[in-house]
Amino acid sequence: MMTTVAENNKESKVSGKAGRLQGWLLIATCWLASAGAVLIAPVLPFMQKAFADQPHADILTLIVLVIPGLMIALFSPVMGVLVDVVGRKRLYLISIAVYTVAGILPFFLHSLAAIIATRVVVGIAEAAITTISTALTADYFTGEEREKWLTIQIGSASIVAVAMFAAGGVLGGFAAGWRTPFLVYGGAVLFLPLIAIFLWEPDESKQTRHEAAARPPFPWREIGHVCAMSLFTSVMYFVITIQISFLLTERGVTTPAVIGIGSAIANAGVPFGAFVFHRLSGWAINRLLVMSFAIIAAGFYIVSSVPDVNFLIAGAFVACFGGGMVMPLLLNWTMVRLPFAQRGRGAGGYMAAFFLGNFLSPLVVTAIAAKAGGLFGAVGVLAVVCLAVSLISLVLVVLKRGPTEAVGEHGSIALPH
16 A cells, blocks of 8 residues: 555656645645634633733734634735745755644733734744645646635645544643643644655746746736735625624624534535535636525624524524535636646735734624624624625626636636636
8 A cells, every 4th residue: 555655656756747635735734724723712702801901912812713714815925926936845845844833832921912913823834834735736736626726725724624523622621721732733744754755846937937037926907907806805704703602602602613613514514515615616706606605694793693503603603614615616717717826825915814804804794793783793794795795796697797707617717618
């Protein structure tokens, strides 16, 4: 068995053709960013209590959760340039090593400021990991295979996130309390030998390195509008992921394990949505936008209007289902528009938009909540916003305007039949 794997890997390197092993390895490293965030989400209310004596603890504990997202947003474009200019693999290995060490440090720290500092480092490492993984996926695969793996990247990450929600809640009940989930970051070290053995630097990246360095810093003309849409969508996408523990707490749920399980059930909607996108990827983009945002709006409305916890979780599931449809759509829309030498920048641009939305989402919700009478009122306002986006997209469908192409045909933008 081991001989067969080694032979297959050798053949892959020689032929330059990746297989399932490389695909899943690249996908699995992308799990690190999403899994690490949701792992600690269920214990945030308990972290707030632990640091209640420190100034602004309620805001700073939220920053602990979302600051890696801001770092990914700020540094992904930089990483996109670096991977196009200096190559992929070495930076990949360094970034995962840094992620592992910085990730577990909060277990030992007793200052929110120090914890936030380690989270900044984690976010910078995640910027490199997600950008390189996405770029290599686009490098190694073409056509329908590329569309498949980029969609799996979203869907599988959300499945892992579901497990991490539940695990974070359970681990939060251990003796070390909210600190325990941070130890899980240490598991990332297992990726280092796998990357070293089974992945390789694409030959084309070496041939075009100088050419890539001379290109514009970011392909605004090709994907600038897609990244802007990704930023807005990401803000909506993270509403449930970030706020679900607080929504459940406000409805009277106080046990970490129950919050974790409820959060996991809600976020299970994302992989189902990603699967539906994969089946419908031949549809016009604007039609998928109509459907996705209508579903998100319905989910937000249910969450904001029902007093029962079970119905709240059901509504959150619906919202996550819509998010699971639209995020892989935007990722594929970004990557298929770019040539090889710009994919690192493209991946960096998408990741910057996605994780800037991760950072901005709780700030947007907090600002709206101050005017709308609380967290549930804010979610209700966002339901109206998403419904408006769906209706605008519907008008574009009727007028045959906007993005009428599809992303799922032959790995490139194509008009639907």
